[in-house]
Amino acid sequence: MTRQCQQLNLPDRTHTLFKWLAVVGGASFVLGLLFAPERAWSSFLLVNVGLLGMGLGALLFIAFQYVCGAHWAVAIRRVPEAMCGILPWAAAGILFTLVAGKSLYPWTTEHAVGMKGIILDYSFVVARAVIFLGLWLWLARAIVNRSRLQDRTANAALSASNKRLSAVFLVVFGLTFWMACFDWVMSLEPEWYSTMYGVYHFSGAFLGALAAMTILAVWLQHAGPLRDVLTHEHLHDLGKMLFGFSTFWMYIWFSEYMLIWYANFPEETGHFLRRQAGAWGPVFIANMCVTWLIPFFVLLPRPVKRSPGMLVKVSCLILVGRWLDLYLLIYPSTVGSESVTFGIWELGMAVGAPGLFMLIFVRRFRSAAPIPISDPMLEASLHHHQ
Amino acid sequence: MVSVGATIHDPLILGDKTPSVVTKDICSSLDRGPALSWWVAITISSTMLLLGLVAVGYQVATGIGTWGLNNTVGWAFDITNFVFWVGIGHAGTLISAVLFLFRQKWRTSVNRAAEAMTIFAVICAGIFPLIHMGRPWLAHWMAPYPNTRGPLWINFRSPLVWDFFAISTYFTISFVFWYVGMIPDMATLRDRLKAGWRRSVAGFLSLGWNGSFRTWLHYETVYLLLAGLATPLVPSVHTIVSWDFATSVIPGWHTTILPPYFVAGAIFSGMSMVLSLMLIARKTMHLEDYITVKHVGAMCKILIATGGMVAMAYLTEFVTALYSNSEYEQFAFMNRALGPLCWSYWIMVGCNILSPQILWFKAARSNMLVVFVVTIFINIGMWFERFVIIVTSLHRDYLPSNWTGYAPTWIEIATLVGSFGLFLTLFLMFCRFIPVIAIAEVKGVLSHGRK
Numbered sequence: 017m018t019r020q021c022q023q024l025n026l027p028d029r030t031h032t033l034f035k036w037l038a039v040v041g042g043a044s045f046v047l048g049l050l051f052a053p054e055r056a057w058s059s060f061l062l063v064n065v066g067l068l069g070m071g072l073g074a075l076l077f078i079a080f081q082y083v084c085g086a087h088w089a090v091a092i093r094r095v096p097e098a099m100c101g102i103l104p105w106a107a108a109g110i111l112f113t114l115v116a117g118k119s120l121y122p123w124t125t126e127h128a129v130g131m132k133g134i135i136l137d138y139s140f141v142v143a144r145a146v147i148f149l150g151l152w153l154w155l156a157r158a159i160v161n162r163s164r165l166q167d168r169t170a171n172a173a174l175s176a177s178n179k180r181l182s183a184v185f186l187v188v189f190g191l192t193f194w195m196a197c198f199d200w201v202m203s204l205e206p207e208w209y210s211t212m213y214g215v216y217h218f219s220g221a222f223l224g225a226l227a228a229m230t231i232l233a234v235w236l237q238h239a240g241p242l243r244d245v246l247t248h249e250h251l252h253d254l255g256k257m258l259f260g261f262s263t264f265w266m267y268i269w270f271s272e273y274m275l276i277w278y279a280n281f282p283e284e285t286g287h288f289l290r291r292q293a294g295a296w297g298p299v300f301i302a303n304m305c306v307t308w309l310i311p312f313f314v315l316l317p318r319p320v321k322r323s324p325g326m327l328v329k330v331s332c333l334i335l336v337g338r339w340l341d342l343y344l345l346i347y348p349s350t351v352g353s354e355s356v357t358f359g360i361w362e363l364g365m366a367v368g369a370p371g372l373f374m375l376i377f378v379r380r381f382r383s384a385a386p387i388p389i390s391d392p393m394l395e396a397s398l399h400h401h402q
Numbered sequence: 403m404v405s406v407g408a409t410i411h412d413p414l415i416l417g418d419k420t421p422s423v424v425t426k427d428i429c430s431s432l433d434r435g436p437a438l439s440w441w442v443a444i445t446i447s448s449t450m451l452l453l454g455l456v457a458v459g460y461q462v463a464t465g466i467g468t469w470g471l472n473n474t475v476g477w478a479f480d481i482t483n484f485v486f487w488v489g490i491g492h493a494g495t496l497i498s499a500v501l502f503l504f505r506q507k508w509r510t511s512v513n514r515a516a517e518a519m520t521i522f523a524v525i526c527a528g529i530f531p532l533i534h535m536g537r538p539w540l541a542h543w544m545a546p547y548p549n550t551r552g553p554l555w556i557n558f559r560s561p562l563v564w565d566f567f568a569i570s571t572y573f574t575i576s577f578v579f580w581y582v583g584m585i586p587d588m589a590t591l592r593d594r595l596k597a598g599w600r601r602s603v604a605g606f607l608s609l610g611w612n613g614s615f616r617t618w619l620h621y622e623t624v625y626l627l628l629a630g631l632a633t634p635l636v637p638s639v640h641t642i643v644s645w646d647f648a649t650s651v652i653p654g655w656h657t658t659i660l661p662p663y664f665v666a667g668a669i670f671s672g673m674s675m676v677l678s679l680m681l682i683a684r685k686t687m688h689l690e691d692y693i694t695v696k697h698v699g700a701m702c703k704i705l706i707a708t709g710g711m712v713a714m715a716y717l718t719e720f721v722t723a724l725y726s727n728s729e730y731e732q733f734a735f736m737n738r739a740l741g742p743l744c745w746s747y748w749i750m751v752g753c754n755i756l757s758p759q760i761l762w763f764k765a766a767r768s769n770m771l772v773v774f775v776v777t778i779f780i781n782i783g784m785w786f787e788r789f790v791i792i793v794t795s796l797h798r799d800y801l802p803s804n805w806t807g808y809a810p811t812w813i814e815i816a817t818l819v820g821s822f823g824l825f826l827t828l829f830l831m832f833c834r835f836i837p838v839i840a841i842a843e844v845k846g847v848l849s850h851g852r853k
Contacts, residue, residue, distance in 0.1 A: 030667075051849070057413065083703075128727070129727070130727045131725065131727060131732065132724075132725055132726070132727040133723040135724065135725050136725075183762075184615070186710075187710065190714045191714065191717070194714070194718055195721070198722075198725065209722050209725055209726050210658045210659075210722075211657045211658050211659035211660075211715075211718050211719055211722045212658035212659045212662075213658075214718060215659060215662055256503075267641075267661075267662075269636065271641065271658065271660075271661040272658045274645075274649075275645070275648045275649060275658050275660070275661075276658065278649040279649060279650065279651050279656050281651065281656075283728070299713075300782055331413070356631070
């Protein structure tokens with residue numbers, strides 16, 4: 017059974033806005049390189065890690081749905097699929113940082129010794145990055161392509177094939193993602209280490225992707241393509257996931273912080289001391305408030321999870337939290353922890369990243385049917401109820 | 403409530419059963435007298451329990467010196483057993499509360515037994531800290547209440563105290579959840595039984611259940627609320643157990659990934675124990691239509707997922723120790739893999755990482771013998787995981803002059819055997835007196851009348 021769906025028609029004004037945002041972001045980076053290279057590279061790494069997290073989080077969502085055999089989100093699967101379109105761009109950004117912006121990483125100039133020296137050998141790190149990013153991009157492409165091919169062929173075997181690929185992706189992700197976070201972000205402070213680091217990045221990335229997905233789904237409902245598709249029932253489930261993963265993020269945050277605080281090793285506490293002392297203190301608290309505390313209490317009642325307006329507001333807050341979180345992870349290590357550095361370069365790239373993301377998202381979303389019209393579980397998803 | 407989803411999936415319960423057939427099937431084993439196999443099993447398990455009671459009596463009378471502990475290895479067998487049993491107790495609430503919130507309807511066939519197992523496992527776990535106190539009759543000192551002991555007040559800064567509260571909360575909520583879920587079935591038993599003490603007990607426990615719309619409405623509201631309250635307890639208990647170790651400054655214990663790693667490991671071990679027991683129950687109590695290949699397959703997939711998380715944690719810990727360039731961290735992990743107790747490490751890796759990989763294949767998941775063997779391996783592997791973490795981290799500490807070995811005494815082994823005896827005895831009693839499958843819940847997922 018096929019359904020006719022309205023394709024996304026973006027007003028020119030909105031498209032121009034996205035374009036201008038992206039241009040502002042690009043210009044901030046280029047000009048920033050001239051005037052404040054350290055801040056420009058830090059901000060560039062920040063937005064690329066953030067965008068990569070969006071893409072990987074979306075792919076994780078798709079993979080979880082396939083391996084669990086879940087039907088509820090099939091009707092809105094094109095949203096995370098289009099979000100995966102950012103992955104090649106973010107991957108290029110990460111590689112570009114590792115090659116051209118390697119001055120961010122202290123270990124590229126003062127080489128580490130011992131086992132750390134082997135793990136943080138420059139060519140080894142770059143080679144790992146190429147392998148990790150290559151694997152993720154290849155799996156993202158394979159999964160999204162099979163889903164789109166199913167629109168034309170209505171072949172149920174493609175769902176089974178995607179289920180297998182999703183399982184492969186989850187295993188690959190589990191083996192590689194934490195190491196990637198060690199390489200690209202944790203090694204900005206090469207002397208500090210925490211085994212939780214990869215899990216922490218996962219919790220944030222997945223939460224951010226859920227928030228973005230919620231906003232985009234509601235927007236597409238208003239704009240047309242998901243008008244008769246997205247219901248309160250889908251939103252309710254997205255709201256529950258936002259609630260759950262926001263709390264999961266807090267759990268991981270607290271476990272890492274509390275254990276380091278309690279054991280009080282000088283090697284470990286420095287990382288948090290730099291982030292909670294002086295002017296960084298309010299940022300540190302703000303991160304916890306916008307990523308968990310406020311979403312937790314706002315999302316607790318049932319009607320909120322079924323209200324598109326409230327969900328979008330909470331999701332926007334969580335996305336601000338995502339930026340703050342990465343800002344706290346990167347800036348005190350690179351730009352310095354004496355004062356909070358925020359200015360035109362940071363702001364430019366912070367607004368540029370969503371602009372670029374939206375340009376790619378819209379292009380990817382429009383290049384396929386707005387819902388997976390031939391997925392065997394589509395009808396179940398359209399009639400989903402709690 | 404008919405979900406469109408139900409029509410696109412295969413039926414959960416085989417044989418197109420009507421509700422009355424379900425009641426008859428599940429209650430029939432309660433109506434019959436115990437089978438010979440049950441008598442054999444309870445004889446063995448109660449003998450094990452008796453052995454454990456003798457061992458515990460002896461060590462309480464003599465002192466903790468009857469254990470193999472020494473100055474360096476101050477925690478070993480008892481804490482290993484404690485963490486092992488708490489871990490086993492994790493699948494029950496996961497299946498009953500978390501999977502309920504996730505709308506996993508297959509949980510209805512296994513939740514009752516899994517919850518019972520949770521409660522019994524937590525009881526077994528509780529024994530070990532109690533006897534480790536040396537004077538278990540002073541256990542009430544753990545509770546903070548106004549007393550005449552002056553400054554002798556519990557230390558709220560100690561994770562061991564947090565653990566006491568976490569586990570007692572977990573036990574309480576799990577027990578209440580188990581009981582509330584059982585109320586409609588107690589009413590079913592009450593209505594079926596002939597007058598006598600069993601009917602009186604079932605009648606009392608069913609709290610005057612009358613099956614009316616209002617009763618069901620209240621029941622389902624309470625059940626949903628309890629599920630929501632019980633869900634945070636699933637991660638919290640083992641998180642706090644992990645803090646017993648991770649807040650210390652011992653290499654191999656102090657590592658930040660420990661909380662989620664312990665939670666994943668607990669679900670892994672608990673799920674494998676549920677499977678071990680349910681595969682036996684399925685066969686001996688003829689429940690093949692209720693606990694189908696599909697149910698076993700779903701549980702196997704949880705084993706693969708949580709086993710994968712555990713494997714990821716092993717890998718992260720190892721690589722981070724190398725990355726740290728701290729000689730103590732590096733030594734702790736090299737000592738695990740290559741030191742004098744390396745056999746325990748390789749048993750752990752073999753059982754927990756390698757053995758579940760066979761479950762990727764559908765043919766293996768559908769073969770009950772293969773699944774049973776794998777779950778036994780996982781049970782063994784997860785016991786050794788705790789042994790590795792606890793003993794190998796302690797026996798060679800910062801000062802080489804302190805280095806020593808550790809071997810359990812027969813008292814400690816007998817106590818472990820006794821805890822298994824207690825666990826199995828309680829489980830066998832449960833199979834005799836309570837419907838092992840939640841009758842009312844299974845009736846809600848029947849395919850009968852939905853075509």
